[in-house]
Amino acid sequence: MTTATPDRIILSDDDATVLSAASRLMGAALDHSRAHSVALVEEGADGDFARIEVPPATLRVLSRVLAMMASEQVFVLYPADTELTTKQAADVLGVSRPFLIARLEAGELPFRKVGRHRRMLMDDVMRYKETMRATRKSALDEIVADSESIGGYDL
Structure with a gap:
C-alpha cells in the first residue's frame, strides 16, 4: 500500500518494484527512439481511448523520478527561476555554506541581496x-x- 502526504510518498515493496520496472522500460524505449514526441494512451473503463503526445525529454525526467522513488531516494523539484538561500544552494552543490559564500563574494556565481541575505537562482546554481x-x-x-x-x- 502506498501512503502519500504533501511532502512524502511511502511505497510498498510491490509499488517500488512496479516503479523500478516502469523506469527501466521507459529508459530502454527512449534510448532507442529518435521520435520528436511519444504518445501516451489510456484506455478508459468504457473502452474509449485518450491520447496525449509528450516530448521524450519529459519521459526521461519521469523515468528518473520513478527510479528515485523506487529506490527511496530523496529528491526535490525546483523551477529554474526559484531563488535559493545560501544553505539550499550549498546543499545542491554539495559544498559548505562558507565555501559557497566565498565563491559568491569572488563573483563566480551571481546573486542578489535581500536585506543581509544572499539569494541565487536555481538556474545559476x-x-x-x-x-x-x-x-x-x-x-x-x-x-x-x-x-x-x-x-x-x-608495470
Whole structure:
C-alpha cells in the first residue's frame, strides 16, 4: 500500500518494484527512439481511448523520478527561476555554506541581496554545478596525463 502526504510518498515493496520496472522500460524505449514526441494512451473503463503526445525529454525526467522513488531516494523539484538561500544552494552543490559564500563574494556565481541575505537562482546554481563538474573532470584528466607521461601506469 502506498501512503502519500504533501511532502512524502511511502511505497510498498510491490509499488517500488512496479516503479523500478516502469523506469527501466521507459529508459530502454527512449534510448532507442529518435521520435520528436511519444504518445501516451489510456484506455478508459468504457473502452474509449485518450491520447496525449509528450516530448521524450519529459519521459526521461519521469523515468528518473520513478527510479528515485523506487529506490527511496530523496529528491526535490525546483523551477529554474526559484531563488535559493545560501544553505539550499550549498546543499545542491554539495559544498559548505562558507565555501559557497566565498565563491559568491569572488563573483563566480551571481546573486542578489535581500536585506543581509544572499539569494541565487536555481538556474545559476545548476550552471555553476556543471562548471564545477567540468573543472574537476579537467583536473583529473590532467593528473592522468601527467602520470602517464612519467610512466605512472607502467608495470
